[in-house]
Amino acid sequence: MWNPDIYLRFADERGRPFHDLVARIAADDPREVVDLGCGPGNLTETLAARWPGARVRGLDSSAEMIEKAKTQGGSVATQGGSVATQGGSVAYEVADVRDYVPGPDVDVITTNAVLQWVPGHEQLLTAWAAALRSGAWLALQVPGNQDAPAHLALRELCGSPRWADRLGELDDQVRRVPDATGYARLLRDAGCDVDAWETEYLHQLPVGGPEHPVLTWLSGTALRPVRALLDDAGWDEFRAGLQPALERAYPPYAGIVDFPFRRVFATARKR
Numbered sequence: 001m002w003n004p005d006i007y008l009r010f011a012d013e014r015g016r017p018f019h020d021l022v023a024r025i026a027a028d029d030p031r032e033v034v035d036l037g038c039g040p041g042n043l044t045e046t047l048a049a050r051w052p053g054a055r056v057r058g059l060d061s062s063a064e065m066i067e068k069a070k071t072q073g074g075s076v077a078t079q080g081g082s083v084a085t086q087g088g089s090v091a092y093e094v095a096d097v098r099d100y101v102p103g104p105d106v107d108v109i110t111t112n113a114v115l116q117w118v119p120g121h122e123q124l125l126t127a128w129a130a131a132l133r134s135g136a137w138l139a140l141q142v143p144g145n146q147d148a149p150a151h152l153a154l155r156e157l158c159g160s161p162r163w164a165d166r167l168g169e170l171d172d173q174v175r176r177v178p179d180a181t182g183y184a185r186l187l188r189d190a191g192c193d194v195d196a197w198e199t200e201y202l203h204q205l206p207v208g209g210p211e212h213p214v215l216t217w218l219s220g221t222a223l224r225p226v227r228a229l230l231d232d233a234g235w236d237e238f239r240a241g242l243q244p245a246l247e248r249a250y251p252p253y254a255g256i257v258d259f260p261f262r263r264v265f266a267t268a269r270k271r
């Protein structure tokens with residue numbers, strides 16, 4: 001289960017890659033814009049503001065996220081289930097991206113920080129690109145930090161004797177995403193002109209209490225599968241066990257924890 005409020009604790013840091021991605025989409029007057037895995041909708045709304053003439057849709061498999069999107073500040077629910085925003089209108093739906101097929105009016109697809117959760121998403125990208133009309137855009141961003149110290153520490157703890165029987169299988173679920181070259185080749189093969197790149201952001205997280213800020217960060221995303229498998233006491237114990245490794249890997253400097261975070265981007269325009 002996704003918790004929108006925990007996820008949004010770092011809304012600024014999590015939002016920046018979306019804005020960097022969308023800045024590279026050169027669509028002028030799209031008819032339909034779809035945000036796949038839209039989460040709490042705070043970023044989807046910016047698509048409606050950028051393209052006020054477009055029909056903007058946000059799809060997400062989490063009912064909690066869609067509920068949050070529909071009640072975001074500044075949005076007003078309308079009768080048809082769509083949500084009016086300042087710049088236009090966004091229609092939110094609970095849906096799995098694996099079932100998504102672009103309709104004939106779709107001119108822009110965005111999917112930000114989602115596909116790392118979807119095994120075999122490369123085939124989905126190929127299918128979406130095949131269904132798009134000439135000139136339409138497909139833009140994606142995925143975290144590429146599976147080998148960062150935070151994730152190594154997480155995997156090591158899951159595989160330790162204390163947790164292996166309950167959490168050992170999570171190690172196999174680490175999603176290896178392609179790098180920029182991998183996405184560029186895949187999308188060129190699917191008939192697109194591609195711009196692909198990688199960025200390492202430096203998130204500067206203030207130390208604000210007993211919990212290490214990287215632990216707080218992970219709780220909103222990478223630790224979700226752990227949370228799903230543990231009861232409350234186990235969850236507290238697991239987090240307490242992870243904290244020392246994070247303190248060693250990311251020591252604070254003058255009250256700030258510097259947290260490098262690599263992300264992989266691609267925008268593709270159908271030829």
Ligand SMILES: C[S@@+](CC[C@H](N)C(=O)[O-])C[C@H]1O[C@@H](n2cnc3c(N)ncnc32)[C@H](O)[C@@H]1O
Nearest residue numbers: 037038039060061062065096097112113114117
């Ligand atoms: C890290 S959040 C990103 C949310 C938003 N795109 C953003 O950038 O803030 C990942 C989102 O992907 C959604 N998600 C994961 N797998 C999905 C799937 N198979 N179909 C639809 N949504 C999915 C989750 O429910 C979650 O809201």
